[in-house]
Every structure is written in structure tokens, then in C-alpha cells.
Amino acid sequence: MQLEVSGIGLSYGDTRVLRDVSLVLDSGEQALLLGASGSGKSSLLNVICGLQTPDSGTVTLGDQPVHDGVRKAHIGIIFQTLRLVSALNVRANLLLAQRLANGVQNAAKVDETLEQLGINHRAKARPFELSQGEAQRAAIARALVVSPKLLIADEPTSALDKGNTKVVAEMLIEAARSAGASLLIATHDDRLTSQFGRTLMLENGKVTG
Amino acid sequence: MISLALAYLRDRPLTTALNVLLLAISVAMLVLLLQFGEQARERLERDAAGVDLVVGAKGSPLQLILSSIFHIDQPTGNIPHNSLDRLRSNPAVSRVVPLALGDNFRGFRIVGTDATFAQSYSLELAEGAQFDGPMQAVIGSRVAEETGAQLGQRFIGNHGFANGNGDGQGHDHAPFETVGILAPSGTVADRLILTSVESVWDVHGISHDHLEEDQESHDHDNGETTNASAPQSHIPSLEPDLTALLVTYRNASAAIRVPAMVNRLTEMQAAVPAIETARLLELLDASIEGIRVFAWLLAATGGLAIFVALLNMARGREGDLALLRVMGASPIQVFATVILEGVIAAAVGAVAGWIGAHALIGIVRSQFATLTDLGLTAWAPVSGEAFLILAVIAIGALAALIPAAQVYRIDPARVLARS
Incomplete structure (x- = not known):
């Protein structure tokens, strides 16, 4: 599904965060959204996911305006800190994600995804029992089990060391490829640029590239 | 969710x-x-059902009701045996059940009465027969369950009402024989031992031969009982007394006439279970x-x-x-x-x-x-x-x-x- 962002403008009070942002991400395309801290990357991702209403502009996924229903059915989101529901173990988190996305649970898909990301041995662990790396893998698994058409990650590697950053980036690229999903990663970490064919720059509220 | x-x-x-x-x-x-x-x-309502009035020695009416209907308190005293005939001859009364209390067997009260008691509570036998002779007893279902008593077995009553709290007098000379076991009724009868009034007197060595003679003479005369001797409340007596009478009216007007008659013309008291039960429940x-x-x-x-x-x-x-x-x-x-x-x-x-x-x-x-x-x-x-x-x-x-x-x-x- 093609993602089309057109003329997005967003302000917080007098501060303009996004100015006429437009971009297109083709089906299966992978891109890096690079910008300094506070440049508005997270705000743009929130608008793309339908979590935040822009002052102007539109976001469509496969010709459908993005709203709650489109998000839960087609978009997988990975955050830097909010990775899993704290009261549930890893496996239960994945099953809940499936149920909330499309009303059914597919345990086989959950197990397969956990194995693909190499954390099937931590399936029964609670979020607070996981290491940073394990927690990020679990968050990726949570986003993937709903078979998304668009995978969005907000600073997925900011808490990781260099080795793990590379591993997680590769993991995301491979996971999106195998799921046939587009991938958009927002980060301030320019070490990742080498792993992506396309890099978008967010500066002064505008996207270039 | x-x-x-x-x-x-x-x-x-x-x-x-x-x-x-x-x-x-x-x-x-x-x-x-x-x-x-x-x-x-x-x-309380089930146990009091069918009893319109309790007649007993003067004292607390609530105590009289508790001891005579619910069997959970001490009786107020004794009343003369002729009060039974007197009430039974009253045309406004349909049934009078005599009660002679005083003993227990392992905490279960032994009640001297007659066949009207079983009628009053619609009691049915699970085994055996009703008591029909001296020192025969019919036991309630709970009594049978907890004491393990069986038909034909003999037991000795103790003076007083609570097991182990009586005065320690065992009536060894006069054992009862279990001739019947009642089916569970969900009433106070389940935890009582029923026997004849005469058996209770016999246990206490109280002679009652002259009552039978009086009864015969009374039957021959076909007249009313004239001996309205004064009741001997609270006074231990070797006279063949009763503890209380459970009265059922024949008609509604009896509710006014009978208690008034008892309270005014005798030294006994008449207590209405409905009133006392209501009072008790109010307190509760x-x-x-x-x-x-x-x-x-x-x-x-x-x-x-x-x-x-x-x-x-x-x-x-x-x-x-x-x-x-x-x-x-x-x-x-x-x-x-x-x-x-x-x-x-x-x-x-x-x-x-x-x-x-x-x-x-x-x-x-x-x-x-x-x-x-x-x-x-x-x-x-x-x-x-x-x-x-x-x-x-x-x-x-x-x-x-x-x-x-x-x-x-x-x-x-x-x-x-x-x-």
C-alpha cells in the first residue's frame, strides 16, 4: 500500500513544528526519516499514524485516509519506550495486539514471529524482565504479528549500543521485507543511513529528500 | 479485555x-x-406455627414462649395438672398439648406430652412406633443422628436441660426405651425426645395414681372439673404437675376470651407466641x-x-x-x-x-x-x-x-x- 502525505502543517501554540510536509512511500519501500531531537519527527509519525490531527494536509494509505480503523488494521508501530503492555508477558502482548487489530488471535503466527526475531525463549517473560535488546525485539514482534502494510518505528535504536543498533536495524529491514510492508524509521542516528536506500531529512519543519 | x-x-x-x-x-x-x-x-415462625397460646406459670411471657415452644430457656415454673382438663373442656379451644419438662439426654430435652404434640407439628415416624406405655420414648431425627440412638436402645435421662450443666442427677432407676424415631420435620421436634407425661412423673418418683382415679370419677360423673386448685409456680413439688400447655384455638373469638380467662381467673399466665416472637425479632x-x-x-x-x-x-x-x-x-x-x-x-x-x-x-x-x-x-x-x-x-x-x-x-x- 502506498503512503501519501500531502501538505501537512502542525503547530503547538505559536510554534510551527511541521510546514507543508509532503512525502510518498511506495508499497514495500523502506526509508529513513532523519532529524535532530525536537525537529518534529515524532509529531510527523503521530500524524501519519492518525494519532494526531494536523492543522492542514492529508495522509492516505492505499487511497484511504488514515484513521483509527486503518491504523489498527494496517500499521505496525514501534516506539522507543512504550514497547509492551506491562501486565502481560511477551506472548500475551502479541496475542492482544492481534485481537485488537483484527479481532482474532493466531497463536501460530505469534510463535513464528517470536522465533523469527529470536526471542521465542522469552515468550513467557514479563516486560520488566527483558533486556533493552530483547524488549525492542519484542516490540518489533508486536508490530509484525498483525501483518501490517506499513511499519513505522520511532527512534527504535536510541537506547541501544552500536552493535545492537545495527542488528535491530537489519532486523526491521528484514522483517518489513518478509512481511511485504513499507518501512519508515524516524531517528536522529545517522549511523543508520548506510543501511537504507532512501533518507528523508526533516529540518525546520520541512522534509527534503 | x-x-x-x-x-x-x-x-x-x-x-x-x-x-x-x-x-x-x-x-x-x-x-x-x-x-x-x-x-x-x-x-421461630415455623416452631410457633399452629400454637395460638402458651399457658404456664407466671413469670416472663418471653421466657415461657422460649422454653415451651423453642426449648431454649428455663421454664417459668409448674402448673397444676387439672389446668389441662380445664382448657380442653373450653369450647373455644380445639387442641391443648401438655408439656412436662425437666430432664435431658446428652443435651436434648426430654418432653413429657401426649399424642397431640405429634399432631400439632404434623410429625411422622421414620422408624418404630409412637410411645404408648411407661418409659417409652420417641426421639427426634437430630437426636438419633447425634446420639446414634437406635430402636430398642435404653437411655438414662439427666436432670436439667443442658448436657453436663445439670445438677448431675442421673435417673438411673428409670431408663427410657427408644420405641420410635421421627422423620426430619425442620421443627424443634427434631431435637426433642418425646415421652408420656406419666413417664416424666415416674422418673421423678411422682405418684399419679390418684389422677387416674379422679379421671375415672370425672368420666363417670360426666361433669365439669370443679377443682380449680391454685397453681404452684416456682415451687418444686412432688405433685403431678405440668410445665406448660400449648393451646390451639377453635375460632378467632378465642383469641380474646381464652387469654383473658387464664390471666384473670387462674394464677397462670397466657402468652401469645405471635406477640412474643415479634417482640423477640424486634429486639433482634x-x-x-x-x-x-x-x-x-x-x-x-x-x-x-x-x-x-x-x-x-x-x-x-x-x-x-x-x-x-x-x-x-x-x-x-x-x-x-x-x-x-x-x-x-x-x-x-x-x-x-x-x-x-x-x-x-x-x-x-x-x-x-x-x-x-x-x-x-x-x-x-x-x-x-x-x-x-x-x-x-x-x-x-x-x-x-x-x-x-x-x-x-x-x-x-x-x-x-x-x-
Whole structure:
């Protein structure tokens, strides 16, 4: 599904965060959204996911305006800190994600995804029992089990060391490829640029590239 | 959402356990009060059914009713035997049941009476036959169950009413023989030993031959009893006296004439079971009411504890709830999760309290004879209990309402921006 962002403008009070942002991400395309801290990357991702209403502009996924229903059915989101529901173990988190996305649970898909990301041995662990790396893998698994058409990650590697950053980036690229999903990663970490064919720059509220 | 609510409750086990415990204690108290009030009321009404009036020695009318109908207090004294004939000859009276009390066997009262007692309570035999001769006894179902007494077995009565609390006088010279065992009736008769009045007199060495002669002479004369000798209340006597008479009226007008006649023309007293039972229940209700208010306050405290816990949760779990929204949960689903937490905690507390109360009745019943005598049974739910459980669940839902409304309004984007 093609993602089309057109003329997005967003302000917080007098501060303009996004100015006429437009971009297109083709089906299966992978891109890096690079910008300094506070440049508005997270705000743009929130608008793309339908979590935040822009002052102007539109976001469509496969010709459908993005709203709650489109998000839960087609978009997988990975955050830097909010990775899993704290009261549930890893496996239960994945099953809940499936149920909330499309009303059914597919345990086989959950197990397969956990194995693909190499954390099937931590399936029964609670979020607070996981290491940073394990927690990020679990968050990726949570986003993937709903078979998304668009995978969005907000600073997925900011808490990781260099080795793990590379591993997680590769993991995301491979996971999106195998799921046939587009991938958009927002980060301030320019070490990742080498792993992506396309890099978008967010500066002064505008996207270039 | 239910499994998520359960997971959140499990996630804070101590708080959940304390909230559940508070509600369980309050429900247990309320169930105990309800059970005690309802079962005592039901039992008192059942035991008093069919008895319009109790005639006995002067004293407390409540004591007379308690000792003669419910068999849980000391009699007020004795009355002359001829009062039986006198009342039976009254045209306004349809039945008079004589009672001669004074002894027990292992705590079960031995009641000297006649066949009218069984008619009065519609008693049926499970085994054997009715008593028909000297020192024959028919035992109630509970007596048979607890003493293991069987047909043909002999037993010796002890003076007094409580097992081990009497004056220690065993009537070894006059053992009773069990000739019948009553089927369970759900009345006081289940825990009584019935025998003839004459047998009770015989046990105490009281001669009653002259009564039979008087009776024969009375029958030959076909006249009314003229000997209205004064009753000998409270005075130990070797005269063949009775303890009380259970009277059933023939018609409604008797309710005015018979008690008036007894109270004015004799030295006995007439006590109306309906009035005394109502008075007793009124006293009972007054004391129950105070405890009930306390128990509801405790339930409200439980609700408040749930409210505080969920309010803290709503603040501390903002990130989780925002993530749920991002994953596709609607505001209503997130709202329902919090409501469910309150409802589940309250429901678990209510059910635990209900089970605990009934189990406690079972345990306490085996320890305190008075509760057993009142007919308190462990697993006899009353209709008010369902209302009680629903009311406590409603308290849980109500307590969760404000925290749930807070999480309903959560803006995931704002929470994500903060995190």
C-alpha cells in the first residue's frame, strides 16, 4: 500500500513544528526519516499514524485516509519506550495486539514471529524482565504479528549500543521485507543511513529528500 | 479485555488482595446478619406455627414462649395438672398439648406430652412406633443422628436441660426405651425426645395414681372439673404437675376470651407466641441494624480503596493505556478494562465473603449449641444474598467509574510525546 502525505502543517501554540510536509512511500519501500531531537519527527509519525490531527494536509494509505480503523488494521508501530503492555508477558502482548487489530488471535503466527526475531525463549517473560535488546525485539514482534502494510518505528535504536543498533536495524529491514510492508524509521542516528536506500531529512519543519 | 483486567489485578497482588479482603469481610458480615436474621425468623415462625397460646406459670411471657415452644430457656415454673382438663373442656379451644419438662439426654430435652404434640407439628415416624406405655420414648431425627440412638436402645435421662450443666442427677432407676424415631420435620421436634407425661412423673418418683382415679370419677360423673386448685409456680413439688400447655384455638373469638380467662381467673399466665416472637425479632432486628450499618460502611470503605487503587493505576499506567489505544483499542474498550478491574475485584470479594460467611456458620454452628438450637444451617442461601452480592459488585463498578472516565479521555499522542 502506498503512503501519501500531502501538505501537512502542525503547530503547538505559536510554534510551527511541521510546514507543508509532503512525502510518498511506495508499497514495500523502506526509508529513513532523519532529524535532530525536537525537529518534529515524532509529531510527523503521530500524524501519519492518525494519532494526531494536523492543522492542514492529508495522509492516505492505499487511497484511504488514515484513521483509527486503518491504523489498527494496517500499521505496525514501534516506539522507543512504550514497547509492551506491562501486565502481560511477551506472548500475551502479541496475542492482544492481534485481537485488537483484527479481532482474532493466531497463536501460530505469534510463535513464528517470536522465533523469527529470536526471542521465542522469552515468550513467557514479563516486560520488566527483558533486556533493552530483547524488549525492542519484542516490540518489533508486536508490530509484525498483525501483518501490517506499513511499519513505522520511532527512534527504535536510541537506547541501544552500536552493535545492537545495527542488528535491530537489519532486523526491521528484514522483517518489513518478509512481511511485504513499507518501512519508515524516524531517528536522529545517522549511523543508520548506510543501511537504507532512501533518507528523508526533516529540518525546520520541512522534509527534503 | 477481561483477561487484560485480570492481568492488571494480578500485577498488583497486595493492593488487589487488600481490596478484596475488605469487601469480603463486609460481605461476610452482611451475609451472617442476613442468615442469622432470616433463619432465626423462619425457625421461630415455623416452631410457633399452629400454637395460638402458651399457658404456664407466671413469670416472663418471653421466657415461657422460649422454653415451651423453642426449648431454649428455663421454664417459668409448674402448673397444676387439672389446668389441662380445664382448657380442653373450653369450647373455644380445639387442641391443648401438655408439656412436662425437666430432664435431658446428652443435651436434648426430654418432653413429657401426649399424642397431640405429634399432631400439632404434623410429625411422622421414620422408624418404630409412637410411645404408648411407661418409659417409652420417641426421639427426634437430630437426636438419633447425634446420639446414634437406635430402636430398642435404653437411655438414662439427666436432670436439667443442658448436657453436663445439670445438677448431675442421673435417673438411673428409670431408663427410657427408644420405641420410635421421627422423620426430619425442620421443627424443634427434631431435637426433642418425646415421652408420656406419666413417664416424666415416674422418673421423678411422682405418684399419679390418684389422677387416674379422679379421671375415672370425672368420666363417670360426666361433669365439669370443679377443682380449680391454685397453681404452684416456682415451687418444686412432688405433685403431678405440668410445665406448660400449648393451646390451639377453635375460632378467632378465642383469641380474646381464652387469654383473658387464664390471666384473670387462674394464677397462670397466657402468652401469645405471635406477640412474643415479634417482640423477640424486634429486639433482634435492633441489634442487627447497628452491625449492618457498620458492615455497609466497611463495604463503602472497600469501594473507596478500589477507587484509590484504580485512580493511582490510571495515572501510573498512562503509557500502557496509550499503547493499547495505538494498538487499536477504542476509548470504550480502555474504559471497560478499568471498570472490569473494579467489578472483578468486587465480585471476587463478594463471592469470597459469601463463601466465608457460610463456612463460618458451619464452623460456629458446631461450636455453639444455641446456634444449632436456633436452627442455623450453613448452606441455606436466602434471597437477600443475591441482592447483597450485586450491590457490592455495583460498588466496585461505581468506584471504577471516575478512573475509567480519566483513561477514556487519554490522548495517546500527548502521552507518547511525554514519554
